[in-house]
Amino acid sequence: MRRLIAEATDYLEGNISVSGAKNAALPIITAALLGEGGSKLSRIPDLKDVNNLINILSNLGAEVNFTDSELELNTDGIDKYSTDSDLARKMRASYYTLGALLGRYGQACTVLPGGCEIGDRPIDLHLKGFSALGADVELDHGLVKLEADRLKGTEIYLDYPSVGATINIMLAAVLADGETVIENVAREPEIIDLANYLNIMGAEITGAGTDIIKITGVNSLNGTDYTIIPDRIEAGTYMMTVAAVGGDVVIKNVLVEHVRPLIAKLKEMGVEIIEGIDQVRVKSEGCLSGTDIKTMPYPGFPTDMQAQFMALLTQATQENLVIETVFERRFGHVDELRRMGAQIKVDGRSAVVARTDLEGAQVKATDLRAGAALIIAGLTAGGQTEIQNIYHIERGYEDITDKLKGIGANIELVEEYNCLS
Numbered sequence: 001m002r003r004l005i006a007e008a009t010d011y012l013e014g015n016i017s018v019s020g021a022k023n024a025a026l027p028i029i030t031a032a033l034l035g036e037g038g039s040k041l042s043r044i045p046d047l048k049d050v051n052n053l054i055n056i057l058s059n060l061g062a063e064v065n066f067t068d069s070e071l072e073l074n075t076d077g078i079d080k081y082s083t084d085s086d087l088a089r090k091m092r093a094s095y096y097t098l099g100a101l102l103g104r105y106g107q108a109c110t111v112l113p114g115g116c117e118i119g120d121r122p123i124d125l126h127l128k129g130f131s132a133l134g135a136d137v138e139l140d141h142g143l144v145k146l147e148a149d150r151l152k153g154t155e156i157y158l159d160y161p162s163v164g165a166t167i168n169i170m171l172a173a174v175l176a177d178g179e180t181v182i183e184n185v186a187r188e189p190e191i192i193d194l195a196n197y198l199n200i201m202g203a204e205i206t207g208a209g210t211d212i213i214k215i216t217g218v219n220s221l222n223g224t225d226y227t228i229i230p231d232r233i234e235a236g237t238y239m240m241t242v243a244a245v246g247g248d249v250v251i252k253n254v255l256v257e258h259v260r261p262l263i264a265k266l267k268e269m270g271v272e273i274i275e276g277i278d279q280v281r282v283k284s285e286g287c288l289s290g291t292d293i294k295t296m297p298y299p300g301f302p303t304d305m306q307a308q309f310m311a312l313l314t315q316a317t318q319e320n321l322v323i324e325t326v327f328e329r330r331f332g333h334v335d336e337l338r339r340m341g342a343q344i345k346v347d348g349r350s351a352v353v354a355r356t357d358l359e360g361a362q363v364k365a366t367d368l369r370a371g372a373a374l375i376i377a378g379l380t381a382g383g384q385t386e387i388q389n390i391y392h393i394e395r396g397y398e399d400i401t402d403k404l405k406g407i408g409a410n411i412e413l414v415e416e417y418n419c420l421s
């Protein structure tokens with residue numbers, strides 16, 4: 001089995017570069033299905049989720065070529081509208097094929113998705129949107145089947161600003177007849193990135209980044225070249241790593257406005273942040289004041305940074321409060337941090353984190369960001385930490401081991417493991 005071995009690290013320094021955003025790449029790659037001809041997408045990260053999605057699109061009949069962060073797609077050969085279930089179950093974003101295939105071909109079928117096990121993660125708001133646009137929606141033995149002769153623009157209110165539902169409805173509506181107004185939508189930067197790509201393809205979308213998106217359906221879209229935004233969650237993960245371990249590191253390829261909530265919190269803790277045009281410099285001596293966090297939809301503190309921040313809080317003075325409002329079961333990392341000596345009291349969606357000198361242990365990643373939290377903890381803990389189930393981490397972090405080693409982290413990827421040692 002493959003494992004990560006992290007050991008106590010005194011100081012991090014140098015430069016670390018952020019890759020393209022996982023949560024922008026996945027909807028934009030899927031959106032290419034909507035365009036006639038080819039698209040060339042740049043800054044695409046080499047992640048398990050991205051490669052799975054590319055294989056899903058290839059199985060549908062698309063031509064794909066992915067090398068050196070450049071993905072060339074041609075969707076004119078699409079002749080299937082039902083995704084490979086084994087691949088689709090391995091990730092959350094495979095369900096974006098529903099909106100894109102329904103939008104362009106009037107039919108779509110995929111298995112209920114996988115992804116991080118951080119709650120029930122229903123898709124009722126997605127299905128509400130498809131139905132409102134005129135699609136017949138069928139749930140049959142774990143398969144979602146959609147059909148529509150012609151989608152018709154309408155007004156849709158989202159009970160919760162769901163990122164996935166916002167994206168899926170956008171993908172379905174861009175080729176529908178007439179205008180679609182989606183209210184109470186997600187405002188994440190990845191939504192804006194998708195809207196920008198679709199508009200360059202010929203779509204007519206306004207309001208992305210606000211809580212109301214308006215889409216005027218068009219007859220067709222054309223593939224185009226596009227470079228996706230950098231990954232704000234990856235950037236934040238490295239910022240928190242430097243804050244926890246101590247160091248002086250420049251994190252490159254960062255859109256500072258995308259990590260404002262984290263910058264505010266790190267400054268409250270006494271971390272020095274120097275903002276650049278497309279980078280942030282993080283300086284920390286490792287002695288940190290405490291602060292509390294409450295996760296919220298963008299522009300609030302991101303739920304995808306909660307686990308990593310909890311690991312950071314074990315290094316901060318006093319007891320600090322973490323409230324997770326977005327997902328109902330996103331504390332999988334707590335038990336693993338406790339194996340390292342962390343003092344964390346959980347009550348429902350709240351956790352109180354005390355300052356602790358962590359000790360290395362054998363731990364398991366329970367989900368993508370929990371795995372990142374264990375890396376941060378392992379680099380601050382005394383002794384050696386062995387992190388298992390690292391496939392979770394590889395869903396969302398490109399080359400994380402080499403990138404962290406490049407700034408002085410004591411971390412190794414162990415391909416083989418002798419269970420007797």
Ligand SMILES: CC(=O)N[C@H]1[C@@H](OP(=O)(O)OP(=O)(O)OC[C@H]2O[C@@H](n3ccc(=O)[nH]c3=O)[C@H](O)[C@@H]2O)O[C@H](CO)[C@@H](O)[C@@H]1O
Pocket residue numbers: 023026092093119120121122123124125126127160161162163164165186303304326327328
């Ligand atoms: C591939 C991708 O982009 N994943 C991100 C996306 O996940 P995802 O799109 O799944 O997250 P959502 O924003 O949809 O989920 C937020 C909340 O809405 C609820 N909900 C969602 C859909 C629905 O139909 N009904 C419903 O009740 C969920 O249970 C959850 O409690 O946004 C999350 C919140 O920023 C991030 O943590 C994920 O990294």
Ligand SMILES: C=C(OP(=O)(O)O)C(=O)O
Pocket residue numbers: 023091092093114115116304368369396
């Ligand atoms: C929850 C996450 O991803 P996904 O929605 O793909 O499971 C994440 O990126 O933190």
